[in-house]
Amino acid sequence: MVGKSKKGGERLLLLQRNVWWFRQQVPAAVRSRIAGPQFIMVNLRTADVIEAKRRRDELESQTRIQFRHIATGRRETLELPGWKPSGEPKRAALGPAERGAMWRDAVADAVAAEDDYIEDIARDLAADEAERFGDDDAKRRAFSDAFTGREKVDHHLETYLSAVGLAPKTTGERRGLVGKMARWAAGKGLTLDRIDRRQAGKYVAEEIDHLHPVTQTKHLTALRQYWIYLAKRGHIDLPSGEDRNSGWPWNGQQIEKRGKRVERGSKMEEERPFTDDEVRKLLYAPWPMKKPDWESQIRDATTISLLTGMRLAEVLTLWVGDVDRDWFDIKEGKTEAAARRVPIHPDLKAIVKRRTEGKAGTDWLFHELRPERDAGDTFGKRFKRFREAVGVDDRRNGVRRSLVNFHSARRWFTTKARHAGHSKETIAQIVGHKADKSDVTFGVYAREASGEQLKACVEDVQLPVLI
Template identity: 30%
Template sequence: MADTKYLQKKGNTWRVVVEIPKPLRPALEGKPRFIKSLGTESLTDANRLKHQHVAEFKRRIKLAEKGQADPRAAAMQAAFAFREAFASADNDYLEHGDQESTAASELLAVVNREAEALLETEGPEAARLFRSLATGKATLIRDQYPTWLTICNGTEQTKAQHKSTIKRYLAWAGEYMSIQGTDRRKAGEYVQLLRDDGLSSKTIQRHLSTLASLWSWLMSKGLTDPSERDNPWRGHGVGKRSSGSKRKAVRKGLTNDKLLKLLKGRYKTPRYANVLSDLTRLALLHGTRLDELCALKKADVEKLKDGYWFSITEGKTEAAIRQIPVHTLAVPIIQRRLAGADEYLFAGLVPGGPDLKRSWNVSKAYGRFRKQVGVSAPFEDFHALRKTFADLMESLEVPESTVQLIIGHERGFTYGVYSTGQRMNLRKVIEKVDYGPDVMKALASP
């Protein structure tokens, strides 16, 4: 049986948990337990990493039993106090009998004595950190990354991923890890840990991209070691695939058998049953994204002489903003959803996620639904419906530039600059949609 003593899993990540005896909790900030994320999904690595933290937590509990303060935490607080003192110290001479010194040199002497005492009790790493923090030669990562998160580009969801990535590194490197203490060797050790945890190359590359972007900003602010001119998070060769490695899976269009499972299936709860049924049909008939459909308002739907059209008013790129004719089979869905007082075509969706997207919870429900009906392979998600539509357009020999206009992709230079597609009969193209008699019959029967 795997050893999980002092370990607890939160989400996919293991963490150390050491309970604090009730009588000692007031002396330890009222905490019921010590918790430390290990930043790993591997139980083997968690067992390897836990011991130092368990020992540290037990040390603090032992000190509390003796009524003593934690010397390491107190030392770090003292280091910050020394830093403030250095910032205010001038070079005026101080007289000590027949000796003279500057205020700064006096402070440095005290810092060195404190560091030597810490060396004996807590070890060399704690002593080095104390000295560098106290003298202002070290800047903590934890003090800088929140500012970067406020100014970096990206959605709130992307920024949440950045924050999680940085916190994972600090969970491994330590709360007091400094910018200067993160060199290429340290970065390489962390990359190896991510590999050992079994993360895919793509995921590791995403982690490194976040840390490299943070470091570029730190370098531009002059906060890194001047002798370190290279970004320590770049050039680790993670994205390179060895000749013998398997080619990664890619998203493909769905087969008709799987389309029929989705179209004939019914989600198990009424909250999303009709929503998923309608969204699946609209995506297959128009190649639209889930975000776009969930954000549609009734004001975005217009009835013209040739039938209904809906307008996508925002998206990932400028090309995503477009007008699409509604397929004949989708008209009953549109008419039914136009009824009622809600401003959105899909009423009652609860926004979720960092960006409060109306599609957030729908996406999760669709993931459960497709597995429920047996469409459970990787990349057979809602976006696969869009890929299925694009594949159909190709099989019908619809020009690529026309398909890009419908699904909201960037078009080539000639089409993008010299043509807006306004003279093109998009309705004729949309009405070409034909997945075969069985699928078309299922599409017409929501």
């Protein structure tokens, strides 16, 4: 009797035109021995998901056994009902480095599938193949370097960034931070397999410890997440006892600095909300720039953020279809809590009407930014130039960035809503922050404010009048 799938659900199933298909990846250790595609696709010839799961379990049982037999040389072909292999056997001779990389991929596939049996077989076969090079030290070294992962630290970076699907801004940050570490490692002659806790500690001491704590956290988070990916895909070997999700060797590297005496004028400065006077300059100051067509997008986006607390990316990528009468219906964002409905402030009605008239539902409110490769980055640079031109800036010694930026509009909204007496839970729901699950009453049971509460909170925030 075929056993039920432990993970259940619709794993290995694909619905196309109301017909279920079985879709399974072929491990690299198997692909290296037979002709065939990277994936097996079998038409299950049923629209019933229950029957599809039953047939899926039967096929999975067959493929699992055949994969093991092919990897160990006990059979040479893969045979499944309803599936016809195509292509010619692989005849091209691979060099030692290519074969080492192939066997490393085989191990990585087994690690990702959590198949210890196939992983052990792949490692044993790789060891046997290394012996076939005999006394040819150059070939043995090339094979060993490829198999053990003696490659540049950022060798898998672009594959990782493509796999995780981060927001464009976060993707750029991760690329830059991991790239910085890769350049440091290359300068010291270190390959990926030689980055252990000791080398990670050296990097942190030299490049991260002196940074602002927030920047430290961002840097270490980027490295930790990249190494978690490497561990899960089998590209690095973890010490015994380390979990693949720990982020080794970067976990626990940040040192909390405590006990330092605070001297007069030495308090750490943090980014802050705009002041009312700064808001007046941003909204009412004469246009200072040579690009008159930028004024509408900058003033409109700023006003929307000031009166909703929305993030820059959320404002710029609003679709006309996201306007649902008196609400902005945000369907995606930085976190799970970012998907939410935000009341449209009465002072935004004119802007929304002007930017939705004559447009289709899939058009952007800020249509002029849609052709840009990275709308957020383009707008951010324009806003910075505008902000500085109207005299809204706050630079401090030892702090790289200004303490005010577009995010200060979001902070201004939150501050004004708090001053108006609204609860932190209602404000958090409007700005898209996660509920505090440690607060059982509001974080677990009473998670959402009513529509009336949300509207009252938004409408109590008022723009400062022009003096």
